Amino acid sequence: MKLLETVKINQWNLQSRVVMAPMTRSFADLETGVIHPDTVAYYAKRAKHGVGMIITEGIAVSPEARGTIGIPGLYTEDQTEAWKEVTAQVHQEGGIIIAQLWHVGRLSHSAITGGLQPVAPSAVQANGLTHRVGLPYETPKAMSEEDIQKVIQDFTKAAINAQLAGFDGVEIHAAHGYLIDQFQFPW
Numbered sequence: 001m002k003l004l005e006t007v008k009i010n011q012w013n014l015q016s017r018v019v020m021a022p023m024t025r026s027f028a029d030l031e032t033g034v035i036h037p038d039t040v041a042y043y044a045k046r047a048k049h050g051v052g053m054i055i056t057e058g059i060a061v062s063p064e065a066r067g068t069i070g071i072p073g074l075y076t077e078d079q080t081e082a083w084k085e086v087t088a089q090v091h092q093e094g095g096i097i098i099a100q101l102w103h104v105g106r107l108s109h110s111a112i113t114g115g116l117q118p119v120a121p122s123a124v125q126a127n128g129l130t131h132r133v134g135l136p137y138e139t140p141k142a143m144s145e146e147d148i149q150k151v152i153q154d155f156t157k158a159a160i161n162a163q164l165a166g167f168d169g170v171e172i173h174a175a176h177g178y179l180i181d182q183f184q185f186p187w
């Protein structure tokens with residue numbers, strides 16, 4: 001079957017044409033954002049059974065980028081160090097792994113960010129409740145030019161950490177109503 005044949009995309013020789021979509025798992029340590037040790041086996045198993053390319057779950061670029069509990073990060077040394085085992089095992093099983101870098105903007109809560117007010121292009125509260133935490137979204141801080149520069153730096157730092165951790169690339173999550181997408185909203 002064609003789907004299970006190898007394919008060369010840019011510098012990568014994928015072991016199949018199957019690409020795993022990013023899926024939030026909420027396995028990470030609630031305080032530190034360091035992945036749970038089971039995360040290594042979780043991703044390695046997918047590569048072992050033939051997935052050509054894995055796009056990871058959304059990975060926070062800063063504490064305020066997190067939209068729910070258990071979201072892993074790539075903004076501290078400990079987080080970066082822990083991801084090294086995942087990329088090593090996936091590579092050993094013949095897979096390619098891309099880190100999805102994520103900032104949820106207003107779709108967060110100070111109870112999740114460690115007391116930081118969520119940020120967004122405008123101070124407009126989202127409808128509904130925070131995922132898994134169940135608290136109503138808060139009115140975010142409208143980002144200043146300085147706040148925007150900080151987020152750009154956060155994405156840059158997380159991309160550098162992804163490279164240090166052995167990822168083959170990064171995907172910037174700019175959809176689903178999260179921060180980058182929020183800049184495209186008409187309000």
Ligand SMILES: Cc1cc2nc3c(=O)[nH]c(=O)nc-3n(C[C@H](O)[C@H](O)[C@H](O)COP(=O)(O)O)c2cc1C
Nearest residue numbers: 021022023024025056057058059100102173175176
């Ligand atoms: C449990 C779960 C978690 C998800 N987490 C993410 C995520 O972290 N990042 C993302 O871009 N999409 C996420 N998605 C969306 C999926 O990657 C995918 O785009 C969606 O399921 C639609 O896929 P389809 O068009 O193949 O049906 C998630 C989906 C599910 C079911």
